[in-house]
Amino acid sequence: MTSDLATHPSTALGMSGQHGNVSPTAPAPGDSARAPRLPAPRFSRLAALFIDLALLLLLPGVSLAVFAKPMARLAPNPFSGDALPPARWFFLLLSIPLAFQVAQWILFAATGRTFGAAIVGIGWERPDGRRPGILRALVSRSLPILIFGSALTLLEPNSRAIWVRAGLALVVIGVLLLDALGILLRRRSMRDVASGLFAYARDLDKPRAFEAPRFSGRASAISMLGVLGALAVSSLVYVLFSHFNIESTSIDVPSVAAGVSIPLSLVIVGALAAFAARRFVVGELALTALLTGLLAYEAMLTKVVAVPALQAFEVAGFLDWSLYALSAYFGIILCLILGSALGFMVASDRGADASTKFERLVARRHLRLKLAHWLELAVIATLLPIVIYGVFIWPVRTVWRLMKGRRGAKPLPPTVFMALLTIVGVMFGVTSLNVVLGVMGGFERDLKQKILGTNAHGVVHRSIGDFDEWKKVEAKVRSVPGIKAVSPFILAEVMITTNDEVAGSVIKGIDPDSATSVTDIRKYIGKDEGSLTYLAHPELIPSDDDLPQGVLGGGTSTSGGSGKILPPPQPTTPKPVLPGIILGREMALQLHVWVGDQVTVMNPIGDLGPTGPVPRSQVFRVAAIFVSGMYEYDSKYAYITIPAAQKFFRMGQAVTGLEVRCDNPDEARPLMRQVRETLGGFPYETKDWGQMNENLFSALRLERVVMAILLSFQVLIASICVIATLVMLVVEKRKEVATLKAMGAREGSIMKLFVLEGLIIGGIGAFYGSAAGFLFCELIKKFGVGLDPQVYYITRLPVVIQPASFVAVAGIAMLLVFVATLYPARRGGSISPAEGFREE
């Protein structure tokens, strides 16, 4: 055995330096032969200080916020001419107790009744050790500030919050000066004061085993300051990231970095607080949460006060705002608690102990986990082609087999059975979340593809006036780097009629040559459904009469009733050639027309005739039929050439706008912004594809978020199962916990152990849930689920498998499970050994 395991009693506790102090042969003062009972938990002086400081920060603000509104109504400004006389009296009356308080401070400091500290609040510990009346302390410290704060608001009722803050800062500084004055009057040196303060800080909050935990001022201070610090850190991160100009087009890097830094730093703060108190500092965190909540509330109220419109409360957005605030608040609390759990588990008496070696061993054994089981499960989950088997039959069979036990061994305890069920629960949650998110993502991707196919990535408009100079603008837009192609277009709403059918339509004039480089329109025209070239050369459109001719391979051409006999290469007709039009297939079906047929396009805004407006109409020939797959487009859109459109709509040389294709559609937004800047802004306007279809995408995204939230509840329920399982496990293992503690396992270690057990359960569930979700998605992809295209635009349920979303789902599941483990793990950790053994 190595020598590191052999220890000497004197070094066993790592405190040999203190032998002299607590040696039994030299009892410390007050250490009577018959030692008194262990002292009852004492309200820490540092905690009193902390509360005092917090009050100093909070109360004035709250009082300000509460009283400022009615006061401001009472008196806009007591010092200005229009102030109401009663208000001035009111203010004067308020200053009297303030003056009394100031006098009291000076008196206290001078007579030595306060400790003479340089920080307000410490004075409440008297030198004779008598406990000061906390209530009295609170009232007499906060009242003047409350009054003073109110007075300040009276002075500046319409000031911004910064004035209020400045006033408060002045109050604090004033109080500090008063205390300093007290010190001077008592002829105490600053060194005394400093050493006194140091003594306070040094020996406070020292935890003792078997004592009720004392309120830890240190932990409270750390967490309180930490929360403020976290906010500061996030601003710092924001500034830093903005400064270094790390640019990405899809995300706002500084905001995201700042957003991430808050929970991270909060977790660290929680860990530090737990580390300082060597405890899972729930009480202190609760206090911090309460105070931060008050602070936030105060900030909110002061904001309301500061805004001239005091009715902000009634503004519709208030509810939203408070919901955001509330969730942010709970987020803060959650991060703190997570951090403190981590901190407590890691805090050992000799620094940090993050190892989970033996805890893992015990946890695995408690859950009867073996490598062989793992492999078996992995093989089942990954190789079996039928997910149903993995989801339904496998757990039942495995549980059944494990329940029966093998080779004469004892059957598994019920907790292991529960753990298995919990795994299945987590698995279900993760699976469904993954599948739903996959389908939703698929919808979005599909829609995006379709929209990008038929639409350009962006458009350039002219907000007023005719867009005559588009050729110049086109050249400019084309010069912007990142722009692939530009094409002019005309857009108008028309009616398209045949002999007996009518359809409303959006007609789009395009330049057939450049339009194909902007949209996928050429791809959407089927083989036997005409051609885009017919649009520019309508004389090439085969007519009904041409077709049999082609099929018969000869004969006479009777096209246009000309009666001339000509060789096929020249299918011209003496009749004026009708311009071509391309229709969507749904519209073509509705109008009962096909390539070569004639349709009449009517412009409802026509010429002004003697009897009022007369719709203008023109006959077109169907040049091609397109199918984009988007029902909306296929039933609505029709394409003609730009010259035809300009002629039909009498637009002269103008167009509606320019369509733009970018190299990367995901960067369309910043690129279009850039285009707009290049064009010099007004009167030119740009829009990207996202903005053009804002409603659709935002609806889809909302749906996705709501579904994710709803399905997260499933995972939440599963994590409640984790709680139940672990509580049972803790009860079952009481004696073993006591044994482990007798062998020297820390409380934090035991907590670690149970948290690990929960995480193993959740981890397996999340793993198989992800695997099953993946398989489900693959199956949907492979075999497809039919959809009514008239409702869903698309014919099949689309699925997209995004690794990031799988990771996020698993992460959320693990986080929820982790939170769920905390309570039972804490309970497991706090089982006292004696108690655990007594159970039998």
Place this chain on the structure above:
Amino acid sequence: MAPMLEVRDLAKTYEMDGKPLEVLKDVSLSLDEGDLVALVGKSGSGKSTFLHVVGTLDSPTAGRVFFGGVDLFSRSESELARFRNDTVGFVFQSHHLLPEFTALENVMMPALIRRASRSATESRARELLKAVGLGDRLPHRPTELSGGEQQRVAIARALVLRPNLLLADEPTGNLDEATGEEVFQVLLELNRTENISAIVVTHSERLSARMPRRMRLAGGRLVGEA
């Protein structure tokens, strides 16, 4: 030199149906390195509670326990945990072996809690199990061992980290005479070779008679060296 272990005016009171039940009253004791103490007394005389308190598994209602000059109950929970891990070896009346683990793993557990390396620990644990005559039962679970074997595993476990203080609660209580004698010999041997101090609670007058110091607890009081 100050004694290694000093128990001063120890009292322990339980609350039973609202009435205080005094289990220990004014127990004082000091123990030097290498001392071997037999603690005898009737059932319910507070022997086990005394061991629990000295081993910091339970807190005293009054009084103090000093180890190496340090007031144990002024320390934090994790410091006490380390103290138990480093310094104390427990042998419980009912073994308290971890049922999910093999004999070998049970013996290794205190070292694993200390984050000692597995390989070094394993050789020590094997050695110890061999010493208590269980060299061939290493992979067996506690349920597959007899009472005596379990007790011997528990002793090996208590000794794996070479504690300074062994607290044994009826280590031979469940054993037949021959096995009990063997276990007792192991204890004496350890006391002699490694200078381990031990407080051994026992019913057996025959065994206690062979120990250098004997204490008797009666009604929660130490009634002197018996």
